[in-house]
Amino acid sequence: MSTELLDRIQFGLTVSFHFIFPPLSLGVGLVLIIFGVKSVRTGDPRWRQLSTFWVKIYGLIFSMGIATGIVQEFEFGTNWSAYSRFVGNIFGSLLAAEGIFAFMLEGGFLGLMLFGGTRLGNRLWLFATTMVVLGATFSATWIVMANSWMQTPQGFEIKDVGQGSQAFMTSFHDVVFTPSFVPRILHLLAASWMVGTSMVLSVGAYYLLRRRHVELARTMIRVALPLFTVLAIAQVALFGANQAVEVSKQQPAKLAAMEGVYTTRTCAPMYILGWTDQSTQRTTGIAVPCLLSFLTDQNFDAPVTGLEATPQSDWPQVNLVFQMYHLMINLGMLFIAIGLAGCALWVWRQKLWTNRWMLRVLVASVFLTELATLSGWWTAEFGRQPWIVWNVLRTAGAQSPNVGTGQLIFSISMFVVLYIVVLYTFLRLLDRQIKQGPPPPSDEDEIASLPDSFGEIFRRRSRVSSGVD
Amino acid sequence: MSLELIWYVLYVIIISGYAILDGFDLGVGMLSPFIAHTDTERRIMLNAIGPVWDGNEVWLVLGGGALFAAFPLVYASLFSGFYLAMMLVLLVLIGRTVAIEFRSKRESRRWRAGWDLVFSGSSFGITVLLGVALGNVIRGVALDQSGTMDVGLLDLLNPFSLAVAVTAVAMFMLHGSIFLSQKVEGDLLDRVTMLVPRLMIGFFVLMTGLIGWTLLRTETFADNYRDRPWIAVFPVLALAAALTAWRQIRRTRYFTAFLASATMIAALLCAVAAGLYPVMIPSATDPAFSLTVHNASAADSTLTVMLVFAVIGMPFVLLYTAGVYYFFRGRVRLDEESY
Numbered sequence: 001m002s003t004e005l006l007d008r009i010q011f012g013l014t015v016s017f018h019f020i021f022p023p024l025s026l027g028v029g030l031v032l033i034i035f036g037v038k039s040v041r042t043g044d045p046r047w048r049q050l051s052t053f054w055v056k057i058y059g060l061i062f063s064m065g066i067a068t069g070i071v072q073e074f075e076f077g078t079n080w081s082a083y084s085r086f087v088g089n090i091f092g093s094l095l096a097a098e099g100i101f102a103f104m105l106e107g108g109f110l111g112l113m114l115f116g117g118t119r120l121g122n123r124l125w126l127f128a129t130t131m132v133v134l135g136a137t138f139s140a141t142w143i144v145m146a147n148s149w150m151q152t153p154q155g156f157e158i159k160d161v162g163q164g165s166q167a168f169m170t171s172f173h174d175v176v177f178t179p180s181f182v183p184r185i186l187h188l189l190a191a192s193w194m195v196g197t198s199m200v201l202s203v204g205a206y207y208l209l210r211r212r213h214v215e216l217a218r219t220m221i222r223v224a225l226p227l228f229t230v231l232a233i234a235q236v237a238l239f240g241a242n243q244a245v246e247v248s249k250q251q252p253a254k255l256a257a258m259e260g261v262y263t264t265r266t267c268a269p270m271y272i273l274g275w276t277d278q279s280t281q282r283t284t285g286i287a288v289p290c291l292l293s294f295l296t297d298q299n300f301d302a303p304v305t306g307l308e309a310t311p312q313s314d315w316p317q318v319n320l321v322f323q324m325y326h327l328m329i330n331l332g333m334l335f336i337a338i339g340l341a342g343c344a345l346w347v348w349r350q351k352l353w354t355n356r357w358m359l360r361v362l363v364a365s366v367f368l369t370e371l372a373t374l375s376g377w378w379t380a381e382f383g384r385q386p387w388i389v390w391n392v393l394r395t396a397g398a399q400s401p402n403v404g405t406g407q408l409i410f411s412i413s414m415f416v417v418l419y420i421v422v423l424y425t426f427l428r429l430l431d432r433q434i435k436q437g438p439p440p441p442s443d444e445d446e447i448a449s450l451p452d453s454f455g456e457i458f459r460r461r462s463r464v465s466s467g468v469d
Numbered sequence: 470m471s472l473e474l475i476w477y478v479l480y481v482i483i484i485s486g487y488a489i490l491d492g493f494d495l496g497v498g499m500l501s502p503f504i505a506h507t508d509t510e511r512r513i514m515l516n517a518i519g520p521v522w523d524g525n526e527v528w529l530v531l532g533g534g535a536l537f538a539a540f541p542l543v544y545a546s547l548f549s550g551f552y553l554a555m556m557l558v559l560l561v562l563i564g565r566t567v568a569i570e571f572r573s574k575r576e577s578r579r580w581r582a583g584w585d586l587v588f589s590g591s592s593f594g595i596t597v598l599l600g601v602a603l604g605n606v607i608r609g610v611a612l613d614q615s616g617t618m619d620v621g622l623l624d625l626l627n628p629f630s631l632a633v634a635v636t637a638v639a640m641f642m643l644h645g646s647i648f649l650s651q652k653v654e655g656d657l658l659d660r661v662t663m664l665v666p667r668l669m670i671g672f673f674v675l676m677t678g679l680i681g682w683t684l685l686r687t688e689t690f691a692d693n694y695r696d697r698p699w700i701a702v703f704p705v706l707a708l709a710a711a712l713t714a715w716r717q718i719r720r721t722r723y724f725t726a727f728l729a730s731a732t733m734i735a736a737l738l739c740a741v742a743a744g745l746y747p748v749m750i751p752s753a754t755d756p757a758f759s760l761t762v763h764n765a766s767a768a769d770s771t772l773t774v775m776l777v778f779a780v781i782g783m784p785f786v787l788l789y790t791a792g793v794y795y796f797f798r799g800r801v802r803l804d805e806e807s808y
Contacts (some may be wrong), residue, residue: 063570077548088541089771096534100782107527108789111520400549402619
């Protein structure tokens, strides 16, 4: 096996495993902000109780995100040193910006958020939570910026320096706002919020099925379900569609692979299910006629560029991209159905709380949203191949020349074993935390005695009595 | 001052920030099996760093990002050249993060003992690996003309680098114990304060020996200290800070002792950086192949953008870092949210 393939396997494995967690914490974070706002507005201790419970789950998820996230920052250098040399001027600065603007904000306030339940009043706790979630959102923004530059690079020139060619930044604005950036960040944030809200739905539905914590579980669903439904619709109709248009303009070969279009044609169909074979250049399956043309240009007769316009050596693995894309699309449609069905049962004489089938579907929803988010990411990344920087730098040759097969087999095995152990333990602990359920509501007087403004923090002497201080 | 030099200085500041902040929590991790006797004591030590360890580790992430952006060729050569060592760093970083989060989630004694082992083992692991990496950078590596190297894991473990690693372990343990003296009380505090002088003596001997060894074996260092004698201010400052830390501990002024210990760490790293300058990774093959501040840095356009980021971002970072430490000041109290 070539080292390029091994490097790709390792990066794909580690980044996919990492990518399970950030969307989850972004979405759960959003729900925590809602709980916090309700808590401040109403003063009802139920909201604080929910926050206390979900913050523990958030902490668990977040620590997995940190643990697996640092791997990527190392891997650009360890596994893709030729790439790093080539793009250091551009890509590196976006990663550094992520560190200083996003991670520092998250890392700074995380302690206050996780340990705030017994130390902070409602307002300050909400503030700390908001800062952490803001940090996570900045982080997503910078990393999607960096990735979007790899998809639709601009604002640079290539110059030959002593040790090979390098990309130099000519316009920072262009590097940051590449054509794919805005559509992609919107699509990703909406996906993340769906993952998070479905996690809340899943836990709420689980309690209802077990008839435990019924009131709190209903509250969780009342908050999460409308959000989930609106997001599911907006994701397909707005953000997803918008991104498809962007891909058709900027990366026509990727769009052609997503739908298995080989010859340029008008009235191109969009498949619901299908199979495509790039050796025979044939796509079969169930399709809606002309829908792809409409999707990319709001016109059923619009031409869609086929893969024939691109040399075969520059094609991605067509069927892989096709399947990933359709998995995402079909799941996206399913989410709309789940959301609408759930809301209908809720409105229709409160059937939702007792309908065991619907509740079971809700329990499963978080696994499906995770799968949809991952398959969307895979579509974007497999669809970019064989380029590591679209039409600029090939993936083959971007790996570290000095890292051999033996070292790669060692590191891949290490990650596989480590991640299996870590994932298993994480799931066991998550399961335990959920089964333990929310804590009893805290004492209102006690909460009222906690500091709830910056002034109070500074006026107060150290809370902990000590003979030495 | 050229942009390259500014970024070299900023980079030394980031690395020092990392060593000062994560240094004490790695130190606490390494000390934990030796001075905590009961589960409660282990938890107190863990929660002493509980609200801040993640923020501290971010400095390492920032260090990685800043190296990638400001000195991409150093980043690419170093990370790919030390491949297996870097993979082991990732292993222990992941192990440590999950150990902190998982440890107290179950009551089982075996569970806790297992994760305690991972926590302290990985704290040692990170310190040793980073020490070994720094040692090899000071010593020089087999860098070829294209700026690549392939250094096996065993080549990394040479006596000089191991000496740097042992010194780093002693330094972080000392720093960690001084930090803990502000955080624990009762028997545990007695044990910590008893340990400080011993660690101090051990570290003192190691540090002095290492400074001598470095000046003897590394020509760049000797030349730099001869040509620019003013940089001797850094090692002298480190020694003075170490002595101050000792005095303040004896007077039970733990916070000023901690500041002194932090100054000592920063001064030592500055001493190394000043000794190497302008070289960042010396080539043992041919000095002409060395990666320097000049030939390995990013273009001025990138460095300028990054400088703007640093100027905007750093004050915020310092502000909320200070705020969080202020909020969690005082001795540890366990509650239902603790690790």
